[in-house]
Amino acid sequence: xxxxxxxxxxxxxxxxxxxxxxxxxxxxxxxxxxxxxxxxxxxxxxxxxxxxxxxxxxxxxxxxxxxxxxxxxxxxxxxxxxxxxxxxxxxxxxxxxxxxxxxxxxxxxxxxxxxxxxxxxxxxxxxxxxxxxxxxxxxxxxxxxxxxxxxxxxxxxxxxxxxxxxxxxxxxxxxxxxxxxxxxxxxxxxxxxxxxxxxxxxxxxxxxxxxxxxxxxxxxxxxxxxxxxxxxxxxxxxxxxxxxxxxxxxxxxxxxxxxxxxxxxxxxxxxxxxxxxxxxxxxxx
Amino acid sequence: xxxxxxxxxxxxxxxxxxxxxxxxxxxxxxxxxxxxxxxxxxxxxxxxxxxxxxxxxxxxxxxxxxxxxxxxxxxxxxxxxxxxxxxxxxxxxxxxxxxxxxxxxxxxxxxxxxxxxxxxxxxxxxxxxxxxxxxxxxxxxxxxxxxxxxxxxxxxxxxxxxxxxxxxxxxxxxxxxxxxxxxxxxxxxxxxxxxxxxxxxxxxxxxxxxxxxxxxxxxxxxxxxxxxxxxxxxxxxxxxxxxxxxxxxxxxxxxxxxxxxxxxxxxxxxxxxxxxxxxxxxxxxxxxxxxxxxxxxxxxxxxxxxxxxxxxxxxxxxxxxxxxxxxxxxxxxxxxxxxxxxxxxxxxxxxxxxxxxxxxxxxxxxxxxxxxxxxxxxxxxxxxxxxxxxxxxxxxxxxxxxxxxxxxxxxxxxxxxxxxxxxxxxxxxxxxxxxxxxxxxxxxxxxxxxxxxxxxxxxxxxxxxxxxxxxxxxxxxxxxxxxxxxxxxxxxxxxxxxxxxxxxxxxxxxxxxxxxxxxxxxxxxxxxxxxxxxxxxxxxxxxxxxxxxxxxxxxxxxxxxxxxxxxxxxxxxx
Numbered sequence: 001x002x003x004x005x006x007x008x009x010x011x012x013x014x015x016x017x018x019x020x021x022x023x024x025x026x027x028x029x030x031x032x033x034x035x036x037x038x039x040x041x042x043x044x045x046x047x048x049x050x051x052x053x054x055x056x057x058x059x060x061x062x063x064x065x066x067x068x069x070x071x072x073x074x075x076x077x078x079x080x081x082x083x084x085x086x087x088x089x090x091x092x093x094x095x096x097x098x099x100x101x102x103x104x105x106x107x108x109x110x111x112x113x114x115x116x117x118x119x120x121x122x123x124x125x126x127x128x129x130x131x132x133x134x135x136x137x138x139x140x141x142x143x144x145x146x147x148x149x150x151x152x153x154x155x156x157x158x159x160x161x162x163x164x165x166x167x168x169x170x171x172x173x174x175x176x177x178x179x180x181x182x183x184x185x186x187x188x189x190x191x192x193x194x195x196x197x198x199x200x201x202x203x204x205x206x207x208x209x210x211x212x213x214x215x216x217x218x219x220x221x222x223x224x225x226x227x228x229x230x231x232x233x234x235x236x237x238x239x240x241x242x243x244x245x246x247x248x249x250x251x252x253x254x255x256x257x258x259x260x261x262x263x264x265x266x267x268x269x270x271x272x273x274x275x276x277x278x279x280x281x282x283x284x285x
Numbered sequence: 286x287x288x289x290x291x292x293x294x295x296x297x298x299x300x301x302x303x304x305x306x307x308x309x310x311x312x313x314x315x316x317x318x319x320x321x322x323x324x325x326x327x328x329x330x331x332x333x334x335x336x337x338x339x340x341x342x343x344x345x346x347x348x349x350x351x352x353x354x355x356x357x358x359x360x361x362x363x364x365x366x367x368x369x370x371x372x373x374x375x376x377x378x379x380x381x382x383x384x385x386x387x388x389x390x391x392x393x394x395x396x397x398x399x400x401x402x403x404x405x406x407x408x409x410x411x412x413x414x415x416x417x418x419x420x421x422x423x424x425x426x427x428x429x430x431x432x433x434x435x436x437x438x439x440x441x442x443x444x445x446x447x448x449x450x451x452x453x454x455x456x457x458x459x460x461x462x463x464x465x466x467x468x469x470x471x472x473x474x475x476x477x478x479x480x481x482x483x484x485x486x487x488x489x490x491x492x493x494x495x496x497x498x499x500x501x502x503x504x505x506x507x508x509x510x511x512x513x514x515x516x517x518x519x520x521x522x523x524x525x526x527x528x529x530x531x532x533x534x535x536x537x538x539x540x541x542x543x544x545x546x547x548x549x550x551x552x553x554x555x556x557x558x559x560x561x562x563x564x565x566x567x568x569x570x571x572x573x574x575x576x577x578x579x580x581x582x583x584x585x586x587x588x589x590x591x592x593x594x595x596x597x598x599x600x601x602x603x604x605x606x607x608x609x610x611x612x613x614x615x616x617x618x619x620x621x622x623x624x625x626x627x628x629x630x631x632x633x634x635x636x637x638x639x640x641x642x643x644x645x646x647x648x649x650x651x652x653x654x655x656x657x658x659x660x661x662x663x664x665x666x667x668x669x670x671x672x673x674x675x676x677x678x679x680x681x682x683x684x685x686x687x688x689x690x691x692x693x694x695x696x697x698x699x700x701x702x703x704x705x706x707x708x709x710x711x712x713x714x715x716x717x718x719x720x721x722x723x724x725x726x727x728x729x730x731x732x733x734x735x736x737x738x739x740x741x742x743x744x745x746x747x748x749x750x751x752x753x754x755x756x757x758x759x760x761x762x763x764x765x766x767x768x769x770x771x772x773x774x775x776x777x778x779x780x781x782x783x784x785x786x787x788x789x790x791x792x793x794x795x796x797x798x799x800x801x802x803x804x805x806x807x808x809x810x811x812x813x814x815x816x817x818x819x820x821x822x823x824x825x826x827x828x829x830x831x832x833x834x835x836x837x838x839x840x841x842x843x844x845x846x847x848x849x850x851x852x853x854x855x856x857x858x859x
Contacts, residue, residue, distance in 0.1 A: 010716050010717075013717075037701070038701075038703060039697070039698060039700065039701045039702065039703055040698065041698075042697050042698065042704075044541070047708070052717065054705075055705075055707075055716050055717060058703065059703060060697035060698060060703050060704050060705065061703070061704075061705040061706065061707070061715065062541065062544050062571070062706050063705075063706070063707040063708060063709065063717075064537065064540070064567055064571070064708050065537070065563055065564070065567050065708055068533065068534075068537040068563075068564070068567075070534075071529065071533070071534040071535075071536075071537035071538045071541065072537045072538070072540055072541035072544070073541060074527075074534075074538050074541060075499065075501065075527075075537065075538035075539060075540060075541025075542035075543075075544075075545065075549065076541040076542065076544055076545040077541075077545075078499060078525050078527065078538075078541075078542060078545075079498075079499055079525075079541070079542040079543075079544075079545030079546060079547045079549070080545045080546065080547075080697075080698060083545070083697070083698040100530055100531060100533075100534070101530065101533075101534055103530070104529075104530035104534070259525055260520060261519060261520060261523045261524060261525060262523075262525060267498050267499065267523070267525055267542075267545075267547050268545055268546040268547050268696060268699075270498070270523050272496040272498070272665070272667075273522075274494065274496065274665050276522065277493050277494045277496070277522055278494050278660055278663065280490060280493060280494070280518065280522075281480070281490065281494075281657070281658055284480045284481055284482045284486065284490075285312075285313070285478050285479070285480050285481075
């Protein structure tokens, strides 16, 4: 049986008190609970504090470029769609630098799980505004306050009819909830987004651990995640109270299931029939 | 025998159908064929032409002078009548060209009238035009039936038969009205069928036969033909073809698929390559095999989107931040494009590096005839560590040191061994490091150990013509064909030769062939390039210290023609 010892990776270089520690721990718990062994999945990440996570998890890892997590994850999944592919990114990485890929990954619906560590600030580059920073926030590079409106990733994903849209809080009572959502996302057939609210102890002095803790609440048992309009309405709630949970869930055919050449066998498992390919020369006579 | 047929008209009139049909017809009859296309960046209107040269000996370039001009509009007559050969003719329809020009060279063929009389769709006028050309060449339209079946989208037996009869009507008209013009110096070729293939198709075919299974790209002229070819083969050969949201996604998807254990590729033109450069650097740092086809068009920026230039040589040699090994090939013919694409996949996987196959619009869209390809020259070897070989290892490190600098490339998920790749500098296990010692070890492994081995893989330039030339033309990539023809034309009177480079990075070492000495000994060395600044001449200077004294550069977006290059050379040689 897989245990926490199997997931003992490199020593994290995160700041003490960083919300990333909780996300890492919950991710390990979720994978152990699902019986996943470290070699049975790959974490693709980009650049930022979140991007370092796979090194601390001990697993197959592709730690690529800033913003390009989803294209790499997409290529990997299409090459080997029986392999679990998790994409881990920060708010700047995924919603800023990689914003275009975020839109199209949802449209494409490759069976990749996207966990966004959203601390509403740039950590690795030390405190600039991110796409999820509140408008007007003054930083060292936004002297007149952030001039752009705050991005609402959940509303955007629901607008794109993403089949699994969730938000969780990486702290306190939110942790078992995060684990349940992660496990459900991994078991879901299709692209899944979990926007994970976390604190940044070094650079976000507004959205602190307590700021989140005082505001987040869990969508109730009577909440119907199949209702897209209600999901959209819920995704707009932000401020004094911030809902967490699975906002929207819908069964959609995955990209892989719609590609006839990999319907039965994944690409990496298919032998290359060289003689048959060489015969295509004849097509040019 | 050496004839040029030029078909001109607006975009959307069916030039590609007429030209494509005729070229394939002639290749199947055993003629040597060379075609090239000149088209504007628009869907309808403007002025485009499709040119077919046919001969009874191998040919490798276009001529400026046309023997048969098929004018589907007035602009074609106005633009091209000056380049008509002395005994050349123009086939035209007065209705389509607005009047009847004076001159013995103008052969009126009422294409519209014939379609009306036959009560067939006006678009079938293209088949009438094909028939008229066959008429002038005194060739039989019967084999067209099979070809229409291959070329027409909606190919019912009835539609095919109607097109054949339209072609027959065109041929009959010419036979009846211009019996004295038939045959046009045409000699019979040997009984054979020739293969007809363009540069994009050759790269596509080379990709397919090299075992590439994943192709992601964003459409960009003139590279899109590669994607179209592979998409057409996807179902039969089990490929995954993904049209990415942009070139950044395309290159990163290819890297992801390659990390996953399958051969992967992307293709683009200069602007898309610009977006891919960070990804090339990523492939290099993570040592993930990657093949990119870069099909040039004139820049800067959007430039001349449908035309040709060799302006991105420096860009593909240097694109990507940081220092890393790469291989760049610059094929000069579809045949070279096929073999070099195959070699690109081989080297990319063997050395776990990015390999770029650079082409351009002229090569991409030009069709050449060949008698066949040598299957024995095509290589395939799976360098990845997978299956039982991986499973039985006691331990595994993605970036383990070795004398060659090459570490075992394992497929993730296939065994309990973990595969960790990182764009940060990393240790042997793939984890992030910042210490100087490990950094030095990795640069030595990734770059310095592989480089000398890569150099050995590179073929020397080819020398064609006189073995001890006084006049030596030098070039790379798509100018090969026209230089070869010019060397043949001048060869009767002078000791002239061509030195062509199709493998330019790493630059070929002189051990296999002492070409630097050849360059030193030649009385006159002229570097011919389809760009403004002589990028290859500068590369030659940088790599072997040879300063090329004479240069011929063309940067108007058009390829060199035989007459055009001959004229410029004669100016140089006096």
